[in-house]
Amino acid sequence: MKKTAWILILLIPIQWLFLNRIKNHSDWVENYYSQKLYPLIFDSQRFFFKIFPISLGDLIYASIILSLIWSVILFIQKKIKFTTVLLYSLASLSIISGLFYINWGLNYHRIPLHQKLDYNLTYTEAELEKTLSRLITSSNLLHERLSNSDTIPINISYSKDEILKMVSSEFDFNLYDFKVKPFAKNSMWSTLLSYMGYAGYLNPFTLESQVNSKIPKLTYITTTAHEMAHQLGIASESEANFVAYYTISKHSDPFIRYAGAIFAVRYCYSELYKANPKAAKEQLSKLHPGIIKNFKQLSAFWNKYQNPLEPYFKKGYDSYLKANGQAKGIQSYNAMVAMVIAYSLKEQ
Numbered sequence: 001m002k003k004t005a006w007i008l009i010l011l012i013p014i015q016w017l018f019l020n021r022i023k024n025h026s027d028w029v030e031n032y033y034s035q036k037l038y039p040l041i042f043d044s045q046r047f048f049f050k051i052f053p054i055s056l057g058d059l060i061y062a063s064i065i066l067s068l069i070w071s072v073i074l075f076i077q078k079k080i081k082f083t084t085v086l087l088y089s090l091a092s093l094s095i096i097s098g099l100f101y102i103n104w105g106l107n108y109h110r111i112p113l114h115q116k117l118d119y120n121l122t123y124t125e126a127e128l129e130k131t132l133s134r135l136i137t138s139s140n141l142l143h144e145r146l147s148n149s150d151t152i153p154i155n156i157s158y159s160k161d162e163i164l165k166m167v168s169s170e171f172d173f174n175l176y177d178f179k180v181k182p183f184a185k186n187s188m189w190s191t192l193l194s195y196m197g198y199a200g201y202l203n204p205f206t207l208e209s210q211v212n213s214k215i216p217k218l219t220y221i222t223t224t225a226h227e228m229a230h231q232l233g234i235a236s237e238s239e240a241n242f243v244a245y246y247t248i249s250k251h252s253d254p255f256i257r258y259a260g261a262i263f264a265v266r267y268c269y270s271e272l273y274k275a276n277p278k279a280a281k282e283q284l285s286k287l288h289p290g291i292i293k294n295f296k297q298l299s300a301f302w303n304k305y306q307n308p309l310e311p312y313f314k315k316g317y318d319s320y321l322k323a324n325g326q327a328k329g330i331q332s333y334n335a336m337v338a339m340v341i342a343y344s345l346k347e348q
Contacts (some may be wrong), residue, residue, distance in 0.1 A: 002087065004091070005087050005088055005090075005091035006087075006091075008090075008091040008094040008095060009087070009090045009091055009094055011094050011098065012090070012093070012094050012097070015094070015097055015098060015101070019101065019109075022106065022109055023109050025109075026109055026110055026111045026112075027111065029106055029107075029109045029110045029111075030110045030111040033106050033107075033110070034106070034107055034110040034233045038104070038106075038107065038233045039180050039233075041102075041103060041104075041207070042180050042207055042231060042233070043180060045206060045207045046180070046181070046183065046207065049206050049207070049208050050183050053185075054185070054188060055185045055186075055187060055188055055203070055206075055208055055210055056206055056208065057203030057205060057206035057208045057210065058187055058188040058189055058203075058210065059188070060203075060205065060206065061189075061203075062188075062189075071085055071089075099205055100204050100205070103204055103205060103207065104202070104204040104207060104233070104235075105204060105235070107233045107234070107235040108235040108236075110233070110235070112236070112239070113234065113236065113239040113242070113243075113339070114239075114338075114339055114342070117339075117342075119338075119339055119342035119343070119346075120342055121335075121338040121339070121342065122338075123338060123341045123342070125272070125275050125276060125279075127341055127345065128268065128271060128272050128275070128337070128341060129272055129276075129279055129283065130344075131268055131340060131341045131344045131345075132265065132268040132269060132272055132280075132283050133283060133286075134344060135261060135264050135265045135268060135340075136265060136283060136286050136287055138261045139258070139261040139262050139265055139287065139288075139291055140286070140287065140288050140291070142254055142257055142258040142261055143258065143288045143290055143291055144288075145254055146254055146255060146258060147290055149290065150288035150289060150290055151288070151289045151290050151293075152290045152293075153290045153291075153293035153294045153297060154218070154255070154258060154290065154291075154294055156217040156218065156221075156255050156259075158217070158255070160186065160211075160213055160217065160220055161186075163217065163220060163221055163224060163256075164183075164184050164185075164186075164211070164224060166251070166253060166256060167184070167221060167224045167225050167228065167247075167248065167251070167256065168181075168182060168183055168184065168224075168228065170247070170250075170251050170252060171225065171228055171247050172247065172250070173229070173232065173243050173246060173247055180231065180232060180233075182209065182228035182229075182231040182232060183208075183209065183228070183231075184200075184208075184209035184210070184211050184224050184227055184228055185208055185209065185210060185211070186210075186211055186212075186213040187200070187201075187210040187211060187212055187213065190212045190213040190214045191214060193210075193212040193214075194212060194214045194215070194305040195305050195307055197302070197305070198212060199211070199212050199215050199219055199220075199223040199226075200212050200223040200224070200226065200227045201227065202227050202230035202231065207231060209224070209227035209228055209230065209231055210227065211223050211224050211227060214301075215301065216297055216298055216301050217259075218258075218259045218262065218263075218294060218297075218298065219259075219298055219301075221248060221255075221256055221259035221260070222244050222245075222248065222259055222260065222263045223244075225243070225244035225245075225247050225248050225260075226240045226241060226243075226244040227240075228244075228247075229241075229243035229244055229247075237335075237336075238335035238336040238338075238339065239336070239339070241267070241336035242336045242339040242340060242343070244260070244263070245260050245263055245264050245336065245340060246343065247260075248260035248263075249261065249264075262291055262294060262295070264340050265287070265291075266295065267336060267337050267340070268337055268340065268341075269283065269284060271337045
């Protein structure tokens with residue numbers, strides 16, 4: 001057993017060297033891994049994991065945490081040596097790292113989506129303001145269709161299980177050559193995710209998209225689409241945000257489209273406010289009061305779960321993203337604005 005553990009530990013530097021080499025060969029990753037091998041991996045796991053109503057990925061994480069706690073207890077009781085704990089911890093790290101990159105993680109090093117779509121990610125303040133104006137107009141029109149008054153926030157009557165099916169049934173990113181069929185589940189640890197400040201995540205080992213069932217339905221819609229985008233092999237958070245906006249903005253249901261429209265409004269407003277607060281406030285004043293109330297509902301939810309540990313969870317995830325080539329870390333989510341603008345300009 002120890003011999004196997006040592007072999008696994010020796011594989012860690014080999015993995016590191018391979019990853020550093022592969023970072024410079026995004027064409028290879030794109031053509032051979034992301035487009036050929038990964039879809040086969042996803043389809044085989046989808047066939048197995050989709051039939052279970054609960055998240056097996058959540059159960060796997062729980063078992064890992066319990067194993068770690070048990071190891072610490074045994075160490076404290078002096079029933080196992082520190083060297084033994086260290087040996088098997090490093091061996092486990094080698095297995096987890098290898099599975100992560102083989103199963104999904106290599107998608108971090110594929111050709112960026114904006115290059116595949118020939119999108120220019122540089123934009124002017126005028127283009128940002130124009131895009132925001134168009135999104136506000138679309139949001140107001142949808143709000144008028146769904147409400148009797150411009151001062152009333154939109155409430156969605158669909159259950160969250162219904163939303164999962166609705167988003168999945170029309171998830172069609174026809175700007176890109178993907179053939180996999182995404183799916184999502186409610187996370188068993190939704191309350192914990194809320195306190196951590198997370199709306200959802202993709203389990204890279206089971207490829208199950210996990211959605212926080214506690215979040216408001218408008219956010220639930222966009223998060224479901226975002227996590228499904230990750231199942232397509234889109235690792236970048238900004239790209240997943242864009243795919244989420246793109247797919248649900250074309251959905252047949254107006255409630256789903258409304259969620260997508262105001263999702264993009266929030267991000268574009270945030271970016272314009274950084275550049276020109278006055279112009280951003282002028283644009284925001286054009287939004288129906290009912291939409292502003294929807295925004296306040298979303299903020300109220302997250303405020304309810306704020307706690308001293310949340311910044312540390314966010315910092316940890318920020319480091320994870322940077323370690324996997326997303327230089328902006330957690331701010332990568334905001335980078336979707338450039339893609340929304342590029343898409344908007346092409347649609348004109």
